[in-house]
Amino acid sequence: MSYIYIHIPFCRKKCPYCNFVSSANKDNTDNYIELLKTEIAIRKNSGGKTYAKTCYFGGGTPSLMGIDRLNNVISYLRRFFHIDQTSEITLEANPSDLNPVFLSELKSIGINRISIGVQSFKNKDLEFLQRTHTASDAKEAIVDAHKAGFDNISIDLIYGFRSQTKTGFIDNLKMAISLPITHISIYALSVEEGTPFYYRQKNGKKISVSDELAAEIYINSVNFLKKNGFDHYEISNFAKKDYQSKHNINYWKEGEYWGFGLSASSYLKNERIKNLERYIHYAGKLSNGELPIESIERLSRDEKMSEELILALRLIKGINWSEFKNKYGNLKEFGIIEDKIEQWISIKMLKMENGYLSLSFPKGILLSNEIFSDLL
Ligand code: SF4
Incomplete structure (x- = not known):
């Protein structure tokens, strides 16, 4: 049985709090898809075809790839893994990329779980976070996904930043539970070194709320979601019955997984394998028929x-x-x-x-x- 992660390192624009390996430069998108396929072929050249319990397209913003590129990757994966309708296939998506036609196409290529980066249902918050979507884009995306036949819809929300009041985050959760959502991840804004928010904070601008207030928001959120039918199953994750993320549960249970793409990690046979983070290095290695590996760490008992x-x-x-x-x-x-x-x-x-x-x-x-x- 296999668990597969595919990293798509492209975004519409870089958010000021993000330190993930992603870039707003989309010039290499088509080339990247071919490199991904080369990596899959080199690494999966032996061992037979195993059943893919999950396949997770994360990023970056995988929804930015459009249907043809996503279909290209999934079809290629099917040569090496047995993927069927019982496999949990997740796509991380930005609300502004989703529309009824695209959502139906996603369903038709086998995506059956959509994880939408909502972050907030308030425009003031979205402006502060400099997201490219509005609150109504987020609501529409969720409703459209449900209408397109997705019954497994997850959203991410961020709390603990300056523009948000104590009750503001609970308002977001109230909105979330009124929509056809089955899974919610909540994250405290963390100001990561090297990001624009980090430098703004260093220059005296207030970005996040105090640890005490963030803790209060977290506790209130857990109580609210539990009261409203969402099981608190991981520190930051909540799900309706039978809608926990199978893919992430495998990580937390120290299961093996394949990671393909820039900066992706794999955990196979007690080894943590980390791919190169810079596109030029990743592309260079694969173009020479070599694996794009930065490090391999063998874990002792x-x-x-x-x-x-x-x-x-x-x-x-x-x-x-x-x-x-x-x-x-x-x-x-x-x-x-x-x-x-x-x-x-x-x-x-x-x-x-x-x-x-x-x-x-x-x-x-x-x-x-x-x-x-x-x-x-
Ligand atoms: S959309 Fe997500 S991955 Fe892309 S820059 Fe923003 S937070 Fe980072």
Whole structure:
């Protein structure tokens, strides 16, 4: 069984808070699709055709590619993977790219899950974030997707930036639950080094709200979404019954996956393989028939244990402790981790319930970065 990620590194314009590998220069789009196909062919030249449980087009803005390029990649993937209607095939989309015709075409090539970068249903917020779409574009895109036959619709929302009031984000969630949405991801705005927001903040402009206010917004959001039928299944993710992201759950369960494209990562046979980030390098290697790899990291058993623990703790259900102990209990480092876990449990940041170790809500979740770095 395979899980596939395809990175599309192009956007209409670069958002001032974004540090993903993406560019507003679309000159190389067609060439990139051919390079992607070359990479797939080189890396999948042996091993037979496996069933693709998921295929995730992320970016960047995959919806910007248009139907022919997307179809070209999916058709090519079908030569190497068995993809059918039971495979979860997700496309990340910008609301301004979506219209009824394009959405029907996406359905017809097999895309069955759409993840829309809404970010906010308020124009004032969208202007602050310098997004290319409006609030009504976002609402229309969701309604059109549903009319086109998508019953698995996810949206991303951002909270915790200056133009937003305390109740403003809840208004966004109220709008979300009134629409035919089955999955919601909420992210606190983080000001990443090197981005325009970072320099503005450095020059004294207020970009994000205080940590206290961001925490309050998060707690209120979790309570609101749970009350309205969305299961809180991962720190930032909420889903209606049976609509959790299969693709991302595989990451959090330390499952193997293929990643194709610029900067994409794969995790196969205990190795984390990272592709080159610069287009010129990626293209250069593939044009010579070589793999566009930047690094390969082979995980030791200790490293695998820590990673597996930390990734699984992102899930609200947590990790089955006796299974984990059976797997790694004979390692010296297991004892060290167990002691640390005892300490976090004693101050109620972690909890052990029904055999599962998990983060407490809200304190453990709000302090999750500190807990994870302690456990690494
Ligand atoms: S659309 Fe998404 S990937 Fe592209 S620049 Fe904006 S935040 Fe980054």
